[in-house]
Amino acid sequence: MHTLLLVDDDPDVLATLTRSFRKGYKTLSANGGEEGIAFLNEHPIDLIICDQRMPNISGDQVLSHALQVQPDAIRILLTGYADVESLLTCVNDAHIYKYVTKPWDPAELSLSVVRALESLVLKRDLDTTRSQLETAYKDAVVMLCLAAEGKDQDTASHLYRVQHYTEALAIAMGVDNEEAAHMGLMSMLHDIGKLATPDAILKKPDKLTEEEWAIMREHPFNGVRILGNNPFYETAREISAGHHENYDGSGYPQGLIGDEIPLSARIVKIADVFDALTTQRPYKKPWTMETSLTHMESHEGIMFDPAIVEKLKKLFIDGTLTRIKEAF
Ligand SMILES: [Fe+2]
Numbered sequence: 001m002h003t004l005l006l007v008d009d010d011p012d013v014l015a016t017l018t019r020s021f022r023k024g025y026k027t028l029s030a031n032g033g034e035e036g037i038a039f040l041n042e043h044p045i046d047l048i049i050c051d052q053r054m055p056n057i058s059g060d061q062v063l064s065h066a067l068q069v070q071p072d073a074i075r076i077l078l079t080g081y082a083d084v085e086s087l088l089t090c091v092n093d094a095h096i097y098k099y100v101t102k103p104w105d106p107a108e109l110s111l112s113v114v115r116a117l118e119s120l121v122l123k124r125d126l127d128t129t130r131s132q133l134e135t136a137y138k139d140a141v142v143m144l145c146l147a148a149e150g151k152d153q154d155t156a157s158h159l160y161r162v163q164h165y166t167e168a169l170a171i172a173m174g175v176d177n178e179e180a181a182h183m184g185l186m187s188m189l190h191d192i193g194k195l196a197t198p199d200a201i202l203k204k205p206d207k208l209t210e211e212e213w214a215i216m217r218e219h220p221f222n223g224v225r226i227l228g229n230n231p232f233y234e235t236a237r238e239i240s241a242g243h244h245e246n247y248d249g250s251g252y253p254q255g256l257i258g259d260e261i262p263l264s265a266r267i268v269k270i271a272d273v274f275d276a277l278t279t280q281r282p283y284k285k286p287w288t289m290e291t292s293l294t295h296m297e298s299h300e301g302i303m304f305d306p307a308i309v310e311k312l313k314k315l316f317i318d319g320t321l322t323r324i325k326e327a328f
């Protein structure tokens with residue numbers, strides 16, 4: 001059952017309103033603005049009908065407060081006079097759904113309430129569905145990566161660290177927070193193309209032959225193929241294709257140079273290598289962050305975008321890299 005908050009300083013009007021919504025709703029009646037605000041602070045409200053002209057706290061103040069504390073709640077203003085200017089303020093400041101002039105037609109008002117609540121239900125359903133969908137495909141990315149992980153020496157914690165290094169570097173490079181978080185998630189897919197690389201090559205303890213290397217070097221484009229053509233995975237395709245490109249053009253598979261390599265791929269390359277250097281691998285002991293940074297600096301402009309290495313150093317100095325490493 002929906003909860004309606006009715007606010008008016010005139011007891012007769014309040015009684016009339018309460019009576020007309022008695023059936024089918026839970027109603028809360030507030031005698032004036034102060035009480036209206038108190039209700040808004042304490043109870044979840046679906047719709048509020050509020051008088052405009054009240055002593056002390058006016059209707060537009062109550063509705064503006066509603067917008068702050070319960071932005072979802074539908075706001076209807078009851079107005080006894082046609083003061084266009086204050087009405088406009090109310091529409092702009094409190095984003096009201098509708099205003100109704102006194103005296104009102106009860107049937108019309110109750111129809112407005114029904115319609116407004118229908119749209120509220122639709123909006124809430126849509127919000128729930130959208131967030132479920134979002135969680136579902138984020139989970140799918142992680143599931144896919146974890147499934148692929150067994151193929152390679154990469155571990156789940158490597159993927160999570162790369163995710164967070166990537167996100168922090170992207171923000172440092174001026175990418176907005178939401179996009180940076182997406183880039184972080186997509187970075188987990190950087191080696192997904194290795195699903196198509198034979199185990200005999202991936203797990204070979206000895207040095208790879210020239211022929212085997214050639215097959216190994218197919219994983220960036222195999223990743224692009226696996227990631228299909230859904231626009232959601234556009235960044236993941238960029239990252240898969242570009243994470244073995246070198247800044248000076250000496251990388252693979254395309255030999256792209258500098259800015260020809262998408263920013264996401266330039267970032268993930270740095271996040272991936274930094275993590276490989278600073279952690280234990282079957283073939284090496286972990287290096288300290290300082291040694292790793294010095295090593296990477298000596299390769300900037302060759303393998304790495306110097307601007308991103310610069311940001312990596314800043315993130316080391318401010319403790320971000322250590323925080324991420326300790327968290328996973
Ligand atoms: Fe790779």
Ligand SMILES: [Fe+2]
Pocket residue numbers: 154158190191272
């Ligand atoms: Fe990796």
